[in-house]
Amino acid sequence: MKATGGLAIVALAGCTGGSGPSADTTVDVTLSDFKIELSDSSVSAGRIQFDITNMGPSLHEFVVLKTEIMAGELPTDEDGAVDEAGAEGIELVDEVEDIEDEATATLTLDLDAGHYALICNLPSHYELRMFTDFVVT
Numbered sequence: 001m002k003a004t005g006g007l008a009i010v011a012l013a014g015c016t017g018g019s020g021p022s023a024d025t026t027v028d029v030t031l032s033d034f035k036i037e038l039s040d041s042s043v044s045a046g047r048i049q050f051d052i053t054n055m056g057p058s059l060h061e062f063v064v065l066k067t068e069i070m071a072g073e074l075p076t077d078e079d080g081a082v083d084e085a086g087a088e089g090i091e092l093v094d095e096v097e098d099i100e101d102e103a104t105a106t107l108t109l110d111l112d113a114g115h116y117a118l119i120c121n122l123p124s125h126y127e128l129r130m131f132t133d134f135v136v137t
């Protein structure tokens, strides 16, 4: 959740058009109640395409944060949400909001080496452990 728009590239299921610059690496991301699973938790730096599938049954989102903080130890506010934009040592890279149950989305990012936290930051979802660590080498 954030106030300003990002450059999320969303392709809904069945709509596979588009032929932008090809990615160096593709990571399959599976969202479900309430976890995030990755086909690879460590990849080489470069253009990385996240192919996201929400297995539901709830609405989810996919937020990419660059931070040295472990994904499970991010500071939260009184609502249990992670401060994506304002917290020290946490950089919001990009996100895809509002991925419906059974929908897919694609997010392609040029990622530098470092540690990332991938989270769903819908109310209470982070506290329900919808996060995972991701390392770019």
Ligand SMILES: [Cu+2]
Pocket (backbone or CB within 6 Å): 059, 060, 061, 120, 121, 122, 125, 130
């Ligand atoms: Cu969620």
